[in-house]
Amino acid sequence: MKYTSQMVAKPYFIFALILLAGEILFGLLMGIQYIWGDFLFPLIPFNVLRMVHTNLLIVLLLFGFMGATYYLVPEETESELWSPKLAIITFWIFVVAGVLTILGYLFVPYATLTELTFNNLLPTMGREFLEQPLPTKVGIVLVVLSYLLNVSMTVLKGRKTVITTVLLTGLLGLAVFFLFAFYVPDNLIMDKFFWWFTVHLWVEATWELILGAILAFVLIKVTGVDREHIDKWLYLIIAMTMVSGILGTGHHFFYMGAPEYWLWIGSISSAVEPMPFLLMILFAFTMSRDRKIKHDNEMALTWAKGTAVMGFLGAGVWGFFHTLAPVNMYTHGTQLTAAHGHLSFYGAYIMIIFTVISYAMPILRGRPHGNSAKAQKVELASFWMMNSGMLGLTLALSAAGLVQIFDQRVGTNLIGFMESQESINGIYMVRAGFGLLVFAGLLTYFYSFFVKEEAQQA
């Protein structure tokens, strides 16, 4: 570690991992509810579990991005963080707000929660992924603003690099597009437009910039490849991301009352959306091939390459499966969507968090050469467990989606929703099994932190 203020990243990383465990745990509970509908009834209904599952994901990614930023910005700008104290204060504010919100979801009926949190003053609640009560939303804005201030001030006083520029652009976008969460038009179609302006433009535009910047940073560190070389790749990736991602918003406007031209704009531009992810694979593997140093932390590079591959599969390939309008007419809102959602969030975003944690955490814990070989072996096992678990889960969900489509949408011999769900029950069991494998993988990953370091060879 070159700068002492990088230490503030540590609590962010740890909390992100704790939230990830929570997210997977709630996912597992839902996986069981899919098989036995009465499970946990009436204690925690499915809709509450789902809300907790998705909200934990969003918050854990924000913690992860913040940790990554606080770690990499001092090194990139070659100066200490503007205010480490502010970073720690916002960390605790965010933790308290996050935990209170989740407890609110779990222990207060949602309708009562809206009344308790002044939703009547400015109605913002009830939209998928953006269910947070008004005070939490305002809290997120304040936390993100103070984080942006901290990062911008550091960047302004230090060295400017392509990585920090791309990262800051992404963060600025993250902040700006969240503001649409405060605007809920009465017209349902308009409501969907503005909702996607937050949701889509986060995950398919601005967050990809953050992902690209973190990936580029770790690759520079573990491969020793010239910055100029990496910068060019980064520019290419983000240019393609922005063009395809922004217009790609159109793939959410199919058959919902929006004008017909969105079918064309959405289909064609989102057909290009896998390209930046394909470039990311080329990027990671070319850099790895041309590497100038052999870093002792081999796991960091493994995670980096894994991010590129799984991101391409989840976001690129599984996204493309159902992004063309005529296909989407049949697949919309089936388990195929869930399959894509799971593998893309895991492959692109959870894995980039693992990548940066895998690289930075050993350094933050006083091991500049990475964890011991034994610990890395355990980590590699967790890498394969989580990846095969997620792939298996995705394949199972895709199969479930296909059954749903043929049960309910193709042909004339159609059956009802519950009947169709019953026919998928076996597949749901397979899915839950793979979910367990992912959770076991995560526990193995946690265990790798506690593997005792062997005596260093002199």
Place this chain on the structure above:
Amino acid sequence: MSKTIKENYPVGDFAIWIIIYVELVTFGLLFLGYAFSRRSNIEMFNHSQLMLETTSGFINTLLLVTSSYFVVKAVTTIQNMTDNRREEFNKKASKWLLLAMLFGAGFLVNKIFEFSYIFGEGINLSTNKFFMFYLLLTGFHFMHVLLGSVILFNIFQKTRVYGYTLEDHKGIISGAAYWHMVDFLWIILFPLVYIIR
């Protein structure tokens, strides 16, 4: 000999070829979409097409092709540079590029007039499928001419500080390749949307 060809292929920066490839695929999909939609609505397409001004489209074709010619002149000027006269050749190339940009600007201005006429008639993306494709295709292409002009301007700036040498002029070749793509797309777009009936 064959080794040098391999080393110099593709010319310019490899990244620009990835961009060009993706652009061509994207426009290609739109062209196909246009062609297939036209098949099922030939009458409506032909009728709507009458509203387009082919003369101004033809002038724009000339402007863009000529502009591309000037870019070629700029590139060959740099490539024929003799070692000790870098400044002179860069200066010469910058003049060609200035001409290229002027003709590009001419295209943009002419196009703005065309758009203002079309919008003045109350036409928008929802008018019918012909105009949806017309606006999407020409609108996207307009933005590419705009971006291409910015790229040309950057190259122009570099020639003004005598930045290109015989050994290192990848930048101007990459920019030229992009500009030729823009003009190549127009050469397909113009007959397809304005003329073929």
